[in-house]
Amino acid sequence: MQLEGEHVFKGPREEVYAMFRDPEVLASALPGTQSLNKIDDQHYEGAMNIRIGPVSGSFSGKLEVADEVAPEKCTLIVEGRGAPGFAKGVGRVEFIDQGDGTTLMKYSGDVQIGGTLASVGQRMIDSVAKSMIKTAFETLDKALEARLAAKAGSAPVEFKAPTEAEFAAAVTKDMASGLKEVAEVRMLFYVIPLVLVLVIIAYLLSH
Numbered sequence: 001m002q003l004e005g006e007h008v009f010k011g012p013r014e015e016v017y018a019m020f021r022d023p024e025v026l027a028s029a030l031p032g033t034q035s036l037n038k039i040d041d042q043h044y045e046g047a048m049n050i051r052i053g054p055v056s057g058s059f060s061g062k063l064e065v066a067d068e069v070a071p072e073k074c075t076l077i078v079e080g081r082g083a084p085g086f087a088k089g090v091g092r093v094e095f096i097d098q099g100d101g102t103t104l105m106k107y108s109g110d111v112q113i114g115g116t117l118a119s120v121g122q123r124m125i126d127s128v129a130k131s132m133i134k135t136a137f138e139t140l141d142k143a144l145e146a147r148l149a150a151k152a153g154s155a156p157v158e159f160k161a162p163t164e165a166e167f168a169a170a171v172t173k174d175m176a177s178g179l180k181e182v183a184e185v186r187m188l189f190y191v192i193p194l195v196l197v198l199v200i201i202a203y204l205l206s207h
Helices: 013-020 023-028 115-120 122-152 164-174 177-181 183-195
Strands: 002-009 033-040 043-052 055-069 073-082 085-097 103-114
Touching: 002 122, 013 023, 013 085, 013 103, 013 122, 023 033, 023 122, 085 115
Parallel strands: none
Antiparallel strands: 002 103, 033 043, 043 055, 055 073, 073 085, 085 103
């Protein structure tokens, strides 16, 4: 599966990049995350609990940040595995200062999926992934607004990370209504973000 796209953040590049290097912020964009820990400056580990109707289990993953030129770009190497299947991916992320106080983020990546996840079908996975990315970016936009307000010492902007149910509902709304009844799609709401944690970044996830 190939993913690519872009998103404009309303903040300077240095602040946007710092936000993406903050595990707590990334976890807020990935509801269902049990843990997202920084091992060192280049390595992270994460875990999620999956419980959708009769489907339950854990999904763990590792993220490596390579070829980093802060705050301009980096390459993300992600690997996740659990009862629902496995996923491996490489994402390239670029942060461009647009000169007006905003930052354009461009991302592209390749993700390989196997196990039960692969049986869902490529079109369905693509649709879910795109909706996950859009919803994750909306969460990160709010997180950035709150961080900038706090740094400026102005009136605080309340930021509350969405719950798993709220996140899933937002993704479902963005997709075709017929997909929300498919059990495998609901399962992907919780699995895809960990795999795409910064390919989405918002991916892949976040995510």
